Amino acid sequence: MSKDIYESPLASRYASKYMLHLFSPDMRFQTWRRLWVELARAEHELGLPITAEQVAELEAHVTDIDYAAAEQREKEVRHDVMAHVYAYGLAAPSAAGIIHLGATSCYVTDNADLILYRDGLRYLRGQILSVLVNLAAFARQYAATPTLGYTHYQPAQPVTVGKRAALWMQDFRSDLEELDHVLATLRFLGCRGTTGTEASFMDLFEGDGAKIDEMNRRIAAAFGFERCFSVCGQTYPRKTDSRILNVLSSIAQSAYRMANDLRLLQHDRQVEEPFEKNQIGSSAMAYKRNPMRSERICSLSRYLMADAANAPLTASVQWLERTLDDSANRRISLPEGFLCADAVLRLCQNVTNGLHVNEKIVDRAIREYLPFLATENIMMEAVKRGGDRQELHEKIRQHSMAATARMKEGESCDLLDRLAADPAFSMTRAELDAVMEPSLYIGRCKEQVERLLAEYAPLLTDAQTADGAISL
Numbered sequence: 001m002s003k004d005i006y007e008s009p010l011a012s013r014y015a016s017k018y019m020l021h022l023f024s025p026d027m028r029f030q031t032w033r034r035l036w037v038e039l040a041r042a043e044h045e046l047g048l049p050i051t052a053e054q055v056a057e058l059e060a061h062v063t064d065i066d067y068a069a070a071e072q073r074e075k076e077v078r079h080d081v082m083a084h085v086y087a088y089g090l091a092a093p094s095a096a097g098i099i100h101l102g103a104t105s106c107y108v109t110d111n112a113d114l115i116l117y118r119d120g121l122r123y124l125r126g127q128i129l130s131v132l133v134n135l136a137a138f139a140r141q142y143a144a145t146p147t148l149g150y151t152h153y154q155p156a157q158p159v160t161v162g163k164r165a166a167l168w169m170q171d172f173r174s175d176l177e178e179l180d181h182v183l184a185t186l187r188f189l190g191c192r193g194t195t196g197t198e199a200s201f202m203d204l205f206e207g208d209g210a211k212i213d214e215m216n217r218r219i220a221a222a223f224g225f226e227r228c229f230s231v232c233g234q235t236y237p238r239k240t241d242s243r244i245l246n247v248l249s250s251i252a253q254s255a256y257r258m259a260n261d262l263r264l265l266q267h268d269r270q271v272e273e274p275f276e277k278n279q280i281g282s283s284a285m286a287y288k289r290n291p292m293r294s295e296r297i298c299s300l301s302r303y304l305m306a307d308a309a310n311a312p313l314t315a316s317v318q319w320l321e322r323t324l325d326d327s328a329n330r331r332i333s334l335p336e337g338f339l340c341a342d343a344v345l346r347l348c349q350n351v352t353n354g355l356h357v358n359e360k361i362v363d364r365a366i367r368e369y370l371p372f373l374a375t376e377n378i379m380m381e382a383v384k385r386g387g388d389r390q391e392l393h394e395k396i397r398q399h400s401m402a403a404t405a406r407m408k409e410g411e412s413c414d415l416l417d418r419l420a421a422d423p424a425f426s427m428t429r430a431e432l433d434a435v436m437e438p439s440l441y442i443g444r445c446k447e448q449v450e451r452l453l454a455e456y457a458p459l460l461t462d463a464q465t466a467d468g469a470i471s472l
Contacts (some may be wrong), residue, residue, distance in 0.1 A: 005271060037055065069090055153264065187229045235322050
């Protein structure tokens with residue numbers, strides 16, 4: 001590729017070959033031609049004056065697109081669909097006169113988009129499953145490994161490393177459910193005419209509405225769609241685009257949440273994303289090990305969430321049967337949304353495939369705060385030994401404040417020594433140490449993780465794993 005013109009980083013750095021091909025000119029315009037073939041085939045089979053030979057000739061020239069001829073024609077007529085009708089006619093001269101019969105431009109543009117978006121969503125579904133497979137293995141391995149919990153990013157009741165991954169899994173599972181719903185309810189436009197009334201086909205089929213319905217059923221079925229929209233204008237409802245980009249935004253939200261958590265944990269060196277042998281973390285600070293992959297996930301996810309705002313803005317201003325101010329926006333926002341979601345999920349695969357837990361640091365972090373976190377249990381034990389709950393609560397508050405003040409001066413935590421020395425608690429230092437076991441404070445974390453993994457197991461059984469490696 002020439003280096004003296006702009007190229008999208010989504011294409012040059014981040015997206016997969018599959019997604020780049022899906023939204024390539026070849027795929028788009030060959031899909032247009034396939035749509036023209038199926039229209040001609042259905043019209044021939046339902047009795048219109050189109051021969052089997054003409055259909056066969058169209059079918060034989062789906063892939064040999066003369067882009068130069070199409071581009072030259074578009075300069076002359078200022079209409080991309082008619083330019084490609086012309087180029088197709090040059091390749092299939094005997095069928096030139098019947099290409100696009102009864103159709104309007106949105107027959108090929110909109111139906112092709114629906115096909116591409118459907119296939120893109122199916123591909124992203126596999127990407128989500130790959131992330132879930134990686135996270136499931138991680139959650140299973142660390143289901144019972146205690147770690148310091150945080151609320152407001154302040155130390156809180158312990159959780160486990162695996163429980164935290166289960167939260168990320170649950171987010172991605174909700175995205176999968178939303179994606180599946182959009183796929184299950186996605187409909188085809190069909191061939192409906194300039195304002196969606198099918199008036200041109202009423203003329204062609206001499207008022208036989210049943211043949212029109214059968215034509216649309218056959219075309220839709222040829223591309224794997226079971227239903228067409230019940231009613232439409234010239235285009236399919238742009239609410240569909242809004243639903244699709246909303247799914248992509250939802251994926252970005254889940255990815256951002258997970259990656260941002262990892263960035264926070266890497267700050268404390270508790271959990272680290274993959275870091276290659278020769279990777280450089282900083283051009284100036286050679287010692288640095290920045291979480292650049294998680295940062296990239298967040299960066300791209302932010303773009304995708306913002307991109308999703310395009311679709312509702314477009315859907316809200318369609319002007320009766322249609323307006324054309326959607327076209328330029330859609331040809332950027334939808335493909336780039338898919339490319340960006342693809343990039344985000346590839347990075348998520350890569351990160352989740354190589355997460356490293358520094359267990360000693362995790363243990364050190366939780367033990368530093370465990371004396372404070374265990375004070376409720378200590379108070380309950382002291383009550384059992386005859387203490388007054390309210391008096392004990394106040395003493396714990398005072399001792400905790402004093403220990404915290406000491407820690408702020410750079411000294412070690414002496415809370416347990418203070419409690420052992422206070423006769424109100426009637427507990428020795430050895431007895432206090434006995435309740436300083438992190439696993440005593442993780443509640444049902446292990447059980448919760450195992451239950452979630454059992455629930456997700458059927459979904460993940462046939463999922464493909466991939467490392468999502470990105471070369472740059």
